Amino acid sequence: MTLKRIVLFFLTLVAILFSGSSLIGSLKEPQFQSELELYQTNIVLLATEWQPSDEEENLQNVKKAILGVKPLEGALKQYQQARISAETNLEKAQNQLAKLRSKSTDNITPPQSESEISPAIEASLLVEQKKLQQTSNQLQESLAKLDLRIGILQARQGNKDKAIETWQKLQKNSSINPQLSETSQTLIQIWKESPRLSQEAELLIKDNLKGWFRHSALEKIYQIKQNSEYLNNLKVIEQKSAENALLKLTGIAILPALGGFIGVILLIFTFGQWIIKRQESLLAQNSQTRWKTPWNGETILQVFVVGFFLMGQLIVPLVLQFLPIPRPAPNVKIQALYVLVSYLLVAFGSLSVLYLSIKQFFPLPEDWFCFRLYDSWLLWGIGGYCAVIPIFIIVSLINQQLWQGQGGSNPLLQIVLESQDNVALLIFFSTAAIAAPLFEEFLFRGFLLPSLTRYFPVWGSILISSFVFAAVHLSLSEVIPLTVLGIVLGVVYSRSRNLLAPMLLHSLWNSGTLLSLFLLGSSTN
Numbered sequence: 001m002t003l004k005r006i007v008l009f010f011l012t013l014v015a016i017l018f019s020g021s022s023l024i025g026s027l028k029e030p031q032f033q034s035e036l037e038l039y040q041t042n043i044v045l046l047a048t049e050w051q052p053s054d055e056e057e058n059l060q061n062v063k064k065a066i067l068g069v070k071p072l073e074g075a076l077k078q079y080q081q082a083r084i085s086a087e088t089n090l091e092k093a094q095n096q097l098a099k100l101r102s103k104s105t106d107n108i109t110p111p112q113s114e115s116e117i118s119p120a121i122e123a124s125l126l127v128e129q130k131k132l133q134q135t136s137n138q139l140q141e142s143l144a145k146l147d148l149r150i151g152i153l154q155a156r157q158g159n160k161d162k163a164i165e166t167w168q169k170l171q172k173n174s175s176i177n178p179q180l181s182e183t184s185q186t187l188i189q190i191w192k193e194s195p196r197l198s199q200e201a202e203l204l205i206k207d208n209l210k211g212w213f214r215h216s217a218l219e220k221i222y223q224i225k226q227n228s229e230y231l232n233n234l235k236v237i238e239q240k241s242a243e244n245a246l247l248k249l250t251g252i253a254i255l256p257a258l259g260g261f262i263g264v265i266l267l268i269f270t271f272g273q274w275i276i277k278r279q280e281s282l283l284a285q286n287s288q289t290r291w292k293t294p295w296n297g298e299t300i301l302q303v304f305v306v307g308f309f310l311m312g313q314l315i316v317p318l319v320l321q322f323l324p325i326p327r328p329a330p331n332v333k334i335q336a337l338y339v340l341v342s343y344l345l346v347a348f349g350s351l352s353v354l355y356l357s358i359k360q361f362f363p364l365p366e367d368w369f370c371f372r373l374y375d376s377w378l379l380w381g382i383g384g385y386c387a388v389i390p391i392f393i394i395v396s397l398i399n400q401q402l403w404q405g406q407g408g409s410n411p412l413l414q415i416v417l418e419s420q421d422n423v424a425l426l427i428f429f430s431t432a433a434i435a436a437p438l439f440e441e442f443l444f445r446g447f448l449l450p451s452l453t454r455y456f457p458v459w460g461s462i463l464i465s466s467f468v469f470a471a472v473h474l475s476l477s478e479v480i481p482l483t484v485l486g487i488v489l490g491v492v493y494s495r496s497r498n499l500l501a502p503m504l505l506h507s508l509w510n511s512g513t514l515l516s517l518f519l520l521g522s523s524t525n
Contacts, residue, residue, distance in 0.1 A: 307353030381504030462490035
């Protein structure tokens with residue numbers, strides 16, 4: 001065995017151990033999907049306040065079709081489910097924290113022997129304890145914020161006693177932010193039978209509540225004060241916000257629904273054609289044709305372990321230390337720029353290693369890395385995008401039940417959702433909708449999938465490359481949905497044999513996600 005192979009074998013083990021530990025570590029992190037659903041609930045609540053004029057009375061049925069018959073009841077149920085999930089996660093975090101503290105105490109007081117705890121183990125325990133304590137504190141604050149909103153939903157449905165009980169329970173938690181406790185006291189005072197207001201009531205509501213919840217509490221305050229001017233101004237703001245929310249909600253719902261409808265038709269047609277025509281169907285096109293792969297598994301490992309893993313986890317982070325980018329990022333623009341620069345560096349490093357690894361095999365067979373502009377790639381890309389929507393929705397619903405709000409998510413999604421900076425959003429779009437599809441499709445579908453056909457059939461290569469594609473995102477809860485997305489991307493590429501098709505599909509998918517996040521965030525924030 002040569003020195004190169006020994007080093008590659010060692011690096012492969014390190015990459016597998018690192019990726020595995022990162023995936024397992026993400027199990028303790030909350031899923032982004034749960035919070036995203038609450039954002040969608042919030043925009044629905046805003047839209048409920050829209051009142052059509054006499055000329056727009058016929059739109060009332062459209063409003064009901066989009067929001068449902070009882071949107072407040074649906075919102076309360078969604079928030080209560082979110083609370084149960086947060087409470088479960090808090091209990092898990094506190095149990096883990098108690099075990100770690102017990103272990104730390106046992107190690108600090110050693111048995112009769114003179115052996116002492118390793119400083120490295122002690123430091124590791126302290127870091128883990130600190131992380132779990134932060135998670136516990138964040139979950140407690142999240143529960144308090146959920147209780148504020150649940151109470152308002154209960155009060156707006158006429159169940160004032162239940163609402164006051166919810167806010168009173170919140171006040172018993174001494175470890176939460178005092179402002180949240182004061183806000184709950186304010187809500188109790190304004191919804192009591194004999195309401196009274198403190199001087200800070202309005203300010204507390206504005207600081208600690210957003211969107212529909214803020215409007216609901218402020219409306220109650222202005223009614224108590226009998227301030228008709230402020231109340232009328234609030235009604236005007238509510239109407240504008242509600243109209244805006246309804247338009248955005250329509251956009252969020254209609255585009256995926258239309259794409260999903262087309263996707264269902266395409267899936268039925270494609271599978272029907274495959275059952276009837278078999279080898280002459282679109283699904284069977286190139287399904288058995290392997291690529292002529294001149295390199296072996298060692299080259300594949302070299303590209304991914306050295307090019308993707310080593311570049312992404314060691315070399316690029318070191319290079320970024322020398323760039324004049326302030327850390328931590330002072331604003332979301334710098335954060336977005338940092339993400340784009342780091343991604344481009346990883347892409348450049350990985351593709352450089354790929355080029356150097358396969359350079360000796362040039363010229364490559366003609367079916368490698370094909371970009372044919374005058375081809376059916378547009379139909380394959382758009383059709384694949386529509387087809388993946390209904391599949392992804394079903395898989396995501398199952399996946400959510402499987403992980404129960406845990407398993408981590410891409411942290412960039414949260415930043416995009418909360419960001420209202422157009423420049424930052426443009427940079428994020430450049431990263432997710434342009435750079436990511438070009439690089440990831442070139443690497444995973446352009447190189448990995450065809451390379452694997454040297455050892456596996458095409459369908460097996462699609463499955464393996466899709467799993468690797470999902471796993472490198474390092475979030476356990478995203479492995480199944482991203483594997484499904486990777487399978488559709490792999491099918492589109494293996495049938496079309498044109499990299500432009502999966503690149504287009506990937507770009508459309510990321511663009512749709514970013515657009516939905518932007519619309520949700522802009523309405524709630």
